[in-house]
Amino acid sequence: MRPMVSAVRKYAEGWPMSGKEGRGMILSGPPGNGKTHLAVAVGRIVAECGETAILRSFPELLDQLRRTFNRDNRGDADLLEHLEIITVCDLLVIDDLGAEKSTEWSREILQQIVDRRYRHCGPVIVTTNLRIAELEKRLEPRTWDRLVDMCDLYETTATSYRVERQG
Numbered sequence: 001m002r003p004m005v006s007a008v009r010k011y012a013e014g015w016p017m018s019g020k021e022g023r024g025m026i027l028s029g030p031p032g033n034g035k036t037h038l039a040v041a042v043g044r045i046v047a048e049c050g051e052t053a054i055l056r057s058f059p060e061l062l063d064q065l066r067r068t069f070n071r072d073n074r075g076d077a078d079l080l081e082h083l084e085i086i087t088v089c090d091l092l093v094i095d096d097l098g099a100e101k102s103t104e105w106s107r108e109i110l111q112q113i114v115d116r117r118y119r120h121c122g123p124v125i126v127t128t129n130l131r132i133a134e135l136e137k138r139l140e141p142r143t144w145d146r147l148v149d150m151c152d153l154y155e156t157t158a159t160s161y162r163v164e165r166q167g
Contacts, residue, residue, distance in 0.1 A: 003154065003156075004027060004029075004035075004038070004154040004155075004156050005034075005038065007025065007152065007154055008025065008027070008038040008039075008041070008042060008154075011023075011025060011042060012041060012042045012045045015042070015045050015046055015049055016046075016049055016051065016090075018123065019046070019051070019090055019091055019123050021123075022121030022122065022123055022150065023123055023150065023151070023152065024123040024124040024125050024126070024150050024151040024152075025125050025126070025151050025152050025153075025154060026125075026126045026127075026128065026132070026135070026147065026151045026152070026153050026154065027039065027125065027126065027127045027128070027154050027156075028127075028128050028129075028130060028131060028132050028135065028153070028154065028155040028156070029129070029155060029156035029157060029158060030129060030156075030157070030158070030159070031129050032159070033156055033158040033159065034158075035095075035127040035128075035156075036095050036096075036127055039055065039093045039095060039125045039127050040055060040093075042091065042093070042125060043055050043091060043093055046090055046091045051090035051091070052089040052090045052091070053089065053090060053091040053092075053093065054085070054086060054089045054091070054092050054093065055093040055095060056093070056094065056095065057094075057095040057096040057099065058094050058095065058096055058097045058098075058099065058100050058106075058110070059096060059099050059100040061094070062100055062106055062109060064082065065079055065082055065083075065109060068081075068082060083112060083113065083116065086113055086116070086117075087113075087116040087117065087120055087122065088120070088122070089122070090122075090123075091122075091123055091124075091125065092113075092117060092122060092123070092124045092125075093124070093125045093126075093127070094113075094124060094125070094126045094127070095127045096127060096128065096129070097110075097126050097127065097128045097130075097135070098128045098129060098130040098134070098135060098138060099129065102138060107139075107140055107143070110139070110140075110143055111140055111142060111143045114143050114146050114147055114150075115142075115143075115146060117150065118146045118149070118150055123150070124147075124150060124151065125151075126147065126151065131155060132153055132155050
């Protein structure tokens with residue numbers, strides 16, 4: 001866990017230059033070892049710098065985007081508005097990637113988000129409970145290729161602090 005914590009700390013301390021470079025991170029490991037905590041900490045630093053950070057779990061983000069289709073028959077316009085907000089924010093944190101039910105639509109939405117961030121050099125931090133190799137297999141090759149180009153990869157096998165706390 002230490003290399004991941006050190007890398008995230010360095011990334012956060014280097015903000016806004018870290019963001020201007022368009023680099024992000026993929027934080028991988030079992031539940032309960034602090035990945036989301038680290039991502040939220042970076043988001044807070046971005047906000048303290050007066051910039052915008054959006055943090056959403058991927059399942060929550062998909063639900064939010066699905067709901068756009070139920071409003072006033074403007075689904076496509078609302079979806080595009082949401083995608084535009086996700087595209088232009090200074091930092092996007094996608095939490096719990098891989099926790100969603102993988103469908104053609106969810107894979108397409110992820111591809112659009114990653115592609116938009118890639119083209120706009122927008123940094124993204126991804127947290128996942130999947131191992132890096134599992135995440136690669138789960139994602140479309142085009143999505144994975146862009147994420148790997150945009151992000152440094154960090155994987156930990158640390159145990160859950162929640163479970164240890166109960167121990």
